[in-house]
Amino acid sequence: MKVSKRTGTEKAYAAGKFLLSFLYPDRCPLCDSLLMPGELICPCCERDVKPARGAVCLKCGKPLSDERREYCADCANKKHYFTQGKAVFLYEGKIRSSLYRFKYKNRREYGGYYAGEAAAQFDGWIRKIGVQVIVPVPMYRSKQRLRGYNQAEVFAKALGRSTGIPVDKKLLFRVRNTTPQKDLNEHERKYNLKNAFQLRADIVKYNKILLADDIYTTGSTMDEASKTLLEAGATKIYFICIGIGAGYR
Ligand SMILES: [Zn+2]
Numbered sequence: 001m002k003v004s005k006r007t008g009t010e011k012a013y014a015a016g017k018f019l020l021s022f023l024y025p026d027r028c029p030l031c032d033s034l035l036m037p038g039e040l041i042c043p044c045c046e047r048d049v050k051p052a053r054g055a056v057c058l059k060c061g062k063p064l065s066d067e068r069r070e071y072c073a074d075c076a077n078k079k080h081y082f083t084q085g086k087a088v089f090l091y092e093g094k095i096r097s098s099l100y101r102f103k104y105k106n107r108r109e110y111g112g113y114y115a116g117e118a119a120a121q122f123d124g125w126i127r128k129i130g131v132q133v134i135v136p137v138p139m140y141r142s143k144q145r146l147r148g149y150n151q152a153e154v155f156a157k158a159l160g161r162s163t164g165i166p167v168d169k170k171l172l173f174r175v176r177n178t179t180p181q182k183d184l185n186e187h188e189r190k191y192n193l194k195n196a197f198q199l200r201a202d203i204v205k206y207n208k209i210l211l212a213d214d215i216y217t218t219g220s221t222m223d224e225a226s227k228t229l230l231e232a233g234a235t236k237i238y239f240i241c242i243g244i245g246a247g248y249r
């Protein structure tokens with residue numbers, strides 16, 4: 001039997017969280033119903049959510065409709081700046097509405113669930129690629145002030161706690177307030193993000209970086225952030241996102 005060893009701090013944290021959960025019950029990250037103390041997701045959603053199976057694109061992690069292929073249509077036609085990326089969930093159904101609340105309705109507590117799932121699926125991969133740091137995709141400052149938080153940062157921090165890898169939320173910042181990518185066509189998306197990111201220092205002190213974001217669609221954001229980091233001296237950029245569009249093409 002596997003016995004997990006907890007440090008004194010972890011025990012105290014878990015005990016505190018358990019007591020707090022009576023006062024402020026957590027909500028199920030998938031359907032937002034109230035949870036019983038100690039539950040991470042409600043029993044109903046636990047039956048619903050199955051780990052992503054089947055073949056995924058070797059580059060971006062998007063599920064493939066044709067299992068004989070190695071890359072999705074997007075990655076087969078386009079050169080990406082990042083080396084490889086992984087996605088925890090398919091961006092559909094309950095995950096889609098869950099991510100909406102995580103992003104716009106202040107459900108920051110969902111971050112712990114997403115990060116736990118990310119670590120369960122990809123801890124081996126994260127160790128193998130040997131990243132030194134997790135960097136959240138930044139949000140434009142005034143936008144973040146208005147929302148009160150950056151959901152990518154909430155996820156990155158939770159992932160840092162789950163994996164023990166340090167998080168650097170200050171390395172990258174967004175120079176311009178860009179139009180949301182979902183409101184633009186492919187051509188506009190490419191130019192919308194051009195030089196959208198900058199570094200706080202001239203030189204990147206890490207070789208291998210894991211970017212963290214909530215949703216991956218065409219990869220323009222990841223590419224632009226990766227490009228900025230590579231130009232400043234990083235050698236390889238990987239990414240992890242919570243939800244990814246299916247893109248069955
Ligand atoms: Zn639920």
Ligand SMILES: [Zn+2]
Binds near residue numbers: 060073076
């Ligand atoms: Zn791909």
